Amino acid sequence: MIPSAFDYAAPTTVEEALGLLSAADEAGDEVKVLAGGQSLIPVMKLRLADPSLVIDLGRIPSLSGITDDGDFLTIGAMTTHHVMETDPLLATHLPLLQMAAGTVADPQVRHRGTFGGALVHADPAGDMLAPVLATGATFTVSGPNGQRSVDAADFFQGYFTTAVEDGEILTSIKVPKYTGWGAHYEKFTRVAQQWSIVAVAAMVRIQDGVIAEARLGLTNMASTPLRATATEAALAGCALTQEAIAAACAHAAEGTEPASDLNGDAEYRRHLVQVVAKRAVMKAAGLQPDGLKRTRE
Amino acid sequence: MTTTAESGPAGAGRADIGRNEIGKARLRKEDAHLITGRSRYTDNMVLPGMLHLAMVRSPYAHAKITAIDVSAAKASAGVLAVLTGADIAGEQGSLPNVWPVTPDQKAPEHPAIAVDEVAFSGEIVAVIIARSVAAARDAVELVDVDYDELPVVMDLEEAFTDKVLAHTTLESNKSATWVFDSAEAGTGTSVEDALADSEVVVERTLYQQRLIPAFMEPRSTVVDPTGEQITMWSSTQIPHILRFALAITLGIPESKVRVIAPDVGGGFGGKLQVTPEEIITVVAARRMGKPCKFTETRSESLQVGHHGRAQVQRLKIGATKEGIVTGFSVNLLADMGAYLGLITSGIPILGAFMYNGIYKFPAYRFECNNIFTNKPWTDAYRGAGRPEATFAIERMMDELATELAMDPLELREKNWIKHTEFPFATVAGLEYDTGNYEAATAKAVELFDYEGLRAEQKRRRENNHPVQLGIGVSTFTEMCGLAPSRVLGALNYAAGGWEHAQVRVLPTGNVEVVTGSSAHGQGHETAWSQLVADRLGVPFENVEVLHGDTQVSQRGMDTYGSRSLTVGGMAVLAAADKVIEKAKVIAAHMMESSEDDLEFANGAFTVKGTEQSTAFGEIAFAAFSAHNMPDGVEPNLDSEATFDPVNFSYPHGTHLAAMEVDTETGHVSVLKYVCVDDVGVVVNPMLVEGQVHGGLAQGISQALYEEAVYDDAGTLVSGSFVDYLVPGAPDLPHYITDRTETPATSNQLGAKGVGEAGTIASTPAIVNGVLDAVRHLGVKDIKMPCTPSRVWHALQEAKTSGGVQ
């Protein structure tokens, strides 16, 4: 399919991009920023979005890359899934994000699609959202009035809706390091390359042979990613056995509001999240759960 | 990926001539250009002054068109014309259905552009003709159509009740009722009596979901009306049938139509059609006097390309306590969709002769009601009728085995036709020429480690393992090589089932083979080259295969129904044999000997008992220069032949699937898949392997992944590949394939069709395996596709209803 006609701009600095955005805003034009285009272009081709101006962020070097900022890693919004998947800093300090990025789509999409684009697009089935939420990251958003920071807990606001306002750009994400934590992103799909039906992002800190602390994010269990707070609480002090972890993860559906679709109804998802959480936590803790080996593991 | 494929020497030299071509795993001649970007698909065609079309489609599944305002669209930049159904009512005709299955078959008029009423979502109501694709697309949104919505009927069983009508112009949703009764046909006894007398009767209703043939290349058509003829390039499986159909539908002399199928990126039956878009492109091109192109989007392809399967199967099978099947009763509802396409109505009937499978029970009755709904029409999809039949009988054999507490293989063995009993006249009225079900099954059982897996299954059941194991069996046969023309005539199909070929000998001794088969991925260029190289003794590389252009290949019946080798290939061989006969006369003259003293081998005629010989190339040149021809002999070796098969071909095989079911999530996975197919004599094992692998993928996909889903208003919900799930390589198992070889007797090579075998056999193997894994937990049936959610819900229901056996 062919999108409607649109103008195209490729600024080389964030300031220039913001200038273009506010000019378009004043003129009343519909405008979209383009990151990897892996979600925006299909939506434009289906004519579900008809921007008259597309501002490509791909020529702004300062927006990509991962830097070590002491207790944090700062990840540029334009960093591709492929870089996330292969970056050594991430592998050491945030293996959860690295693993999740590796489950997104296929290599072609991962070479184009970006971390920031996925987060702003905010598809509830998107794989980068729950891991970021679980880490408690902070989002840096630039707009006409300068920069502001948004906590992960406030960033995701609903279906395809985030705290990024019209005229603003997500520039980077500051993620605390979880060096030494066990991590696993368990994604449940029908075929290898598919959006998550349900997925669970898990990080555990093991101390004295038990789970001392756990952080869990749930993918596609509501219109936004969720923290599995009841399960996190139940996992504190949990023994490293399948039974104990399963009992804790039986809380995983609490507070969720999953949708029903062709891949499963809400009832199924509420059940599934408990199984997927159990498997995610066990793998994060270095245990091998029962169950079918999936092709992408 | 698996067994076989002992590849032949690359580029066989002269020493290889005439020997062993048949059976060699030759690499495909057609691949180099396909994988290096030198392919030419229809959408690659660019003609001077070419215009572009975009279709305006109804968002409603059933509505009256009350007004169409095209003024804004017409005024839009780059738009040259907008045509509605009313504008072209006088010339568009009605799309052809060439298979009226009964004399009283009912069908609505089927205009390419709807005139008064639309009957499915996506039906065309207007066409934009513009200077660019973008301009055409933009204008689609500017066409203002007023609709009066009408009630829709989407569910097949509901449509059968006629409470809501799919068309206001018809009094019933029923198009036709087609019956075969073995007692009436004299091929067996009464099924009613047989079931009444049976010690065991198993009754089930099974569902064939609606499928979408998801070929790689979306359909595309270019029409050039500027020369003497109208030339159409189209992404089609059937250039010859299309030419004839365009002529009769549009009233254009056939001689004024040329159809070219260039590179075609797959079809699976989905391009065995005369489409509204093709008709519209012709009409537009003639009106504008300029070349026109229409290429569908993937969304359109999924939405309105014809669909497949979509049946409700009400089945009853009877048996003795010892497991001897006594009769099988089949009652179908077949979803036509809103219209009858080219052979929509005949698809379920193609299955009618196959519900008895490989078995020899005495009584059989088949009844099919063809029903209209407000969905796109269904039509051929890989296997066309036969996968449905095989699924029904193979699922029922497993249900019966469960009922009788018998091993499913043992039950089959008790009932199948023994290899000593061929040729065998079946209860459905066919004559199976050959087969050896014992041999294929024995080989499959061994490769599979049937006993070992049964033991593993027992262990997992006993220790209540979260991942249960099931074994699915499918012992299939099918009728293919469509088709003896007389049989088609008896079934009221409009055309014949022959195929045509021409073998042309060039002055150098190189050979051109012109075939009426129309390859769209199968590898005919390779296989036909092997056939002719073998027969004429010329090098494989020196054979060129031409196809897919009605001006080059004047006669043909095209490619579908696993017919190309067993019908088209035989025409090629017959034409090659005629070349040898013609060459012999000239060779005798050249060597001053008698024709009776010559023998032809390895590409040369030799005078028996002497060293004196003349090579094929020398004769070719002699015929070309014509300096010294025998009196009255034409200076030309070219020959042609038309082959009409005397019987179908009946490939068969035994497929075994070990299925793992994760009872915690409902996820299903194929642990091991073994198939031993008998496709008779094999021309190229690599091509056979490719057909089997692809076929398996498609059959497994019906069992586990694919389904066209509609909402209550009649809109396709699974309208993109996000929701219409097709598997990728990681989702499919490592297949273990092997073959037995029981030559067919109905053609000179002994070959049988292989294009559909994998698809037909695998679906029941998979579903039988899934059910075998969870039946002990109380699960009785799971509808296809067996999604994790469906499997999990089935397990939950079994638990709550306490159905554990």
Ligand SMILES: Cc1cc2nc3c(=O)[nH]c(=O)nc-3n(C[C@H](O)[C@H](O)[C@H](O)COP(=O)(O)OP(=O)(O)OC[C@H]3O[C@@H](n4cnc5c(N)ncnc54)[C@H](O)[C@@H]3O)c2cc1C
């Ligand atoms: C075939 C396919 C399969 C896929 N499978 C998966 C999957 O399994 N899991 C998964 O998580 N994702 C999947 N995706 C989506 C993929 O992850 C995309 O990359 C992602 O959703 C969007 O990232 P992008 O960089 O392409 O953003 P774009 O498509 O360029 O933009 C998306 C939206 O975000 C806005 N935006 C982008 N960047 C910024 C910014 N810095 N500031 C403000 N607004 C911004 C855009 O304006 C647009 O509205 C798939 C995509 C495809 C095509």
